[in-house]
Amino acid sequence: GARAARIAPHGIRIPPIAGDGRHPNVQAEPAFQKGWFEVQDEGSQLAAMLAGAEAGMQVLDFCAGAGGKTLALSAAMDNRGQVFAHDAEKARLAPIFDRIRRSENRNVQIVTNPAELSPLSGHMDIVLVDAPCTGSGTWRRRPDAKWRLTQKQLDARRGEQSAILDAAKTFVKPGGLLVYITCSVFDEENGEQVAAFLDRNSGFAPVDHRQLWDSRFPGHETAARIGAAGGISLSPALSGTDGFYVCALRKSR
Template sequence: MRLGGRIAAAIEILTDTATRRRPVADALKDWGLAHRFAGSGDRAAIGNIVYDVLRRRRSYGWRMGNDSPRALVFAALMDSENLDAEAMLAALEGDRFAPEMPSAADLQRFAASDITQAPAAVRADLPDWLAKAFETSLGEDWIAEAEAMSARPPLDMRVNSQLSTRDQVIEALSPFNAVPAALAPQGLRIAPIVGGGRHPNVQAEGAFQKGWFEIQDEGSQIAAALVGARPGEQVLDFCAGAGGKSLALAAGMEGQGMVHAYDADKQRLAPIYERVKRAEASNITVHGPREDLFELDAAMDRVVVDAPCTGTGTWRRRPDAKWRLSASAVDKRAAEQDTALDAAARFVKPGGTLAYITCSLLRAENADRIEAFLQRHRDFSAGDSPAAWAEAMPDAPKSYRAETVGWGTALTLTPRLTGTDGFFFAKLVRQ
């Protein structure tokens, strides 16, 4: 496909998502099935355009003076490829599939615009109602923090230290320029996509099939390391989902002790069985939603609640989610988080710890939930999360946001400060 066809496809997909309010991944998949002549390179390039638009929808619309899908697609291309109107016109000359370009006035406005003069929510590429929540959650740097959420993300992996080493995996992935992650001890990173490129399908590599590594954002790896699970301990991953943190915990425990992986949703839990088998993680026991966990009551050294959340910290990867999020959804998630924390607390033994993790940047889902929990559970106190960071990664810089919660300190990781997806971590200790 030539550039004009890719532009037309991106406009069609964005129109579909806006009209039907559906996840962009579904719209991209359906478009691909209906246009089988498009090769994998074409689909990747179209997807990049669509995701770039969704990451910066408000700022592009403001700069263009027009927020139609057509205007936004041209804005994204000119921005990502550093093209002016003349260069864009030249690139599309003779392309019969190219849609009509935006007006000369729109293009001139885009070229001359100064985004620093835009309203705060526009600069942050957020819905108006979320701007105050981000300011409350992230302080005076909230606009810069939100702007960093609009960049393309890298591809991160965690080396399975039970089966391989970081050097071995780097060698196995040498065609893809994987490098050690900046912070996570077993992390690897492939740089963000440039232009119309795509990340390699590393899951097709032999090293992945042999269980040498898992795909996992560096922030998620750090959160698992902050739990501080030690060899020989009993650990409950109460919201295990597909098992990414369970696998990281098990490897960090050097195969000694036991990680009990549980989730109330069997669909979310389903992928863990194959992942455990591939990683040869013999110290993971999976518990289905119908199982009674009474034998684990007050017996766990550490309990991890990777709570269901709005996923605001993952918007680099799922930018369409921020335009579908509602205030009622935040309230619903907060109630679910309270329920999960209350249910998990019973499993922590005296002197044990409860780790609360979300991939959200909203205070309503993070510090507020910890403070509410401490009011309900007087036998718990907030711990020192920066100390957990220093113990888990003694050589790593303190690239996080720290805030007082109760009498302790919680951490927030962000794309701007940590170079990862957004994560919140708090440590609670049972008296």
Template sequence: MRLGGRLSAAIDILSDIETRHRPVAEALKDWGLSHRFAGSGDRAAIGNIVYDALRLKLSHQWLMQSEEPAALGFAVLLRQWGYTVEGLTAELEGDTFAPAAPGSDVFETFAARNLSEAPPHVQADLPEWLQSEFEKAFGEHWIPEAQGLNGRPPLDLRVNRLKANREKVLKALARTGAVPTEVAPDGIRVAPVEGAGRHPNVTAELSFAKGWFEVQDEGSQIAALLTGASGGQVLDYCAGGGGKTLALAASMGNKGQIHAYDADRHRLAPIVERLKRAGTRNVQVHDQAAQLEPLQWRCDHVLIDAPCTGTGTWRRRPDTKWRLTPETLAQRMAEQETVLEAAHRFVKPGGELVYVTCSLLPSENAGQVARFRERHPEFKPVEIAARWESTFGTALPAHADPENGMVTLTPATTATDGFFIAVMRRLS
């Protein structure tokens, strides 16, 4: 397919997402199934246009003065893919599958407008009702922090030190351009792709099949290491597919005992095969809350990767930004409170509770922790600065609250997905 056909397909998919209010991954999958002639390169390029359009949806619409999917598609090529109006017109000329271009007045408006004159939430490309949350989280820097969530993400991997070291995996993945991550000691990064490019399929590598590495964002790796577990009894209370469980097993060198639990059996199911491939020997998997009862007040570390709005993952899932509502936020906050109340019972005196979200909203993060501590004053913040420095050899990132044992990671400041981590110790 030429550019015109790819752009036309992306516009159709954007229309489908808008009219049917469906997830982008679902819409892309359905398009691919009904257009089997499209090659993998075509599907990747089309997906890139769609995702790019959703990442900068508000600012694209403001600059083009149009909410039409076609305007979004053309804005992507002009703003994010480096085309000029003249170059794009020439590229599409004679392409019978190319969509009709917006009128010349739209391109004139696009050229004349200055995004710095747009409303703040449009500059940030986030729903207006969330502006106050970002202002509370980041103060005067809230716009660049929000904008950091609008770029393409890298592909991050975690070396499984049970089977390999970073040098060995870097050598195996040399053709991908992989480099060490800045903070996580076992992290490896493949830079974000540009234009119609696509990330290498690392899960097809022999080194992946051997269990040498897992796909895991650097921020998630950092969160697992800040748990501070080196042995003893560890409970990963919302284990999901097992990313942090695997990271804990590797950092603990298969010592101690990790209990991986999730109330959602479908989310938990992949963990079994992942644990086997990784060579873990210190993990027990639980899919029923009753199985955890013997652990009450006995765990050295309890990790809660809590359900949340996922605002920190908007680079990877930009469609969720536009589907998020105040009602959804309230529901997630209620779920977080329930999980905290259930999980804290497993922390023994002197043990630690680690609360993690992939959200950047204070309501889900610092606010949630403050309310928990009010209910349970026996939990006190851990000295997070010393732990960070001893674990990673660097100073705390910009958005940290060492007095309250909290760290916030963001694409703009730590080049990771957005994560919030709070570490608390039970004194009695």
């Protein structure tokens, strides 16, 4: 029952099984072991495409985690250029090694020691910040999680996001992009966070997000909400994906 994803040009979706049937274990397929595909929400695929990575670029995935977006960036770059995958918590990077082996990515470098990032300062075409967040964008799949979220946790995530943005900005070269992503539907983590960053950093400005979305996904103009001050929001209602927020900021100097 696999079919093309609604928006992501390289996405494949297997619909839910009706009744009591068993869902297919796609990770047991030889094709998965050969690295022909990865399991990833369509929203993550769209967010990675919006970053605009191209062959030959120098890209830093600053909060790489398990590496899903790292692999998507590498694929968009056709294994040319370099993707540096870093995460402040080394344990989060553990799955990325096996994923790189399967997919035969050759342009990904794992950087676990923050000090080793220093030579990259001011040299990156794109710095991707897939920031730690409340994960409210996943509530369509995990509705019980909303009852466990507290104001204290939201405030903690906001503090982390602010600090990460201030750290990541140093790696963007003049003319490069700082791409901020959350899997959240809360404006406190999205538009408000970006607005606060721009207040602190006059050398960055949002790109034209309507033009960005329409150029990447023509024919899907109504599948995303473009914020008044920039930024793209995805949701189960609009795009049929998890809730995501993507904002690309261009460095002028």
